Amino acid sequence: xxxxxxxxxxxxxxxxxxxxxxxxxxxxxxxxxxxxxxxxxxxxxxxxxxxxxxxxxxxxxxxxxxxxxxxxxxxxxxxxxxxxxxxxxxxxxxxxxxxxxxxxxxxxxxxxxxxxxxxxxxxxxxxxxxxxxxxxxxxxxxxxxxxxxxxxxxxxxxx
Numbered sequence: 001x002x003x004x005x006x007x008x009x010x011x012x013x014x015x016x017x018x019x020x021x022x023x024x025x026x027x028x029x030x031x032x033x034x035x036x037x038x039x040x041x042x043x044x045x046x047x048x049x050x051x052x053x054x055x056x057x058x059x060x061x062x063x064x065x066x067x068x069x070x071x072x073x074x075x076x077x078x079x080x081x082x083x084x085x086x087x088x089x090x091x092x093x094x095x096x097x098x099x100x101x102x103x104x105x106x107x108x109x110x111x112x113x114x115x116x117x118x119x120x121x122x123x124x125x126x127x128x129x130x131x132x133x134x135x136x137x138x139x140x141x142x143x144x145x146x147x148x149x150x151x152x153x154x155x156x157x158x159x
Contacts, residue, residue, distance in 0.1 A: 012107035020087040021095035047086035055146035
């Protein structure tokens with residue numbers, strides 16, 4: 001049962017291993033660690049797939065502009081090891097959260113039935129949450145197109 005989150009709702013708490021960026025090979029983080037900061041959680045389906053790579057590289061290329069405004073985390077159900085390979089292969093400067101037990105994707109309502117080539121399966125919907133310093137959701141970008149993500153995110157940050 002997924003309760004749909006709305007703008008103004010309190011962001012669901014989370015605890016996960018962050019890999020990359022200032023967290024290096026892995027360090028546990030939780031939402032409370034970022035009190036007073038603006039956080040971006042961008043949920044994506046899978047490390048090193050074409051769309052997810054395009055999205056991550058676009059964020060990487062805009063990192064200088066983004067890092068002064070937000071704490072940015074990519075979130076997928078991939079393992080810490082998978083994240084490390086993805087970060088190293090593409091030179092990502094921001095951390096990724098590993099959510100193999102699907103607690104975060106379910107809490108944020110992005111674990112959903114998907115369909116490819118007529119086959120139905122459960123997976124992560126490409127969605128971004130902008131969380132304000134008060135831990136309330138300021139913007140939700142649903143079904144983001146990978147190459148339009150940075151533009152949409154910067155627009156949400158400016159409003």
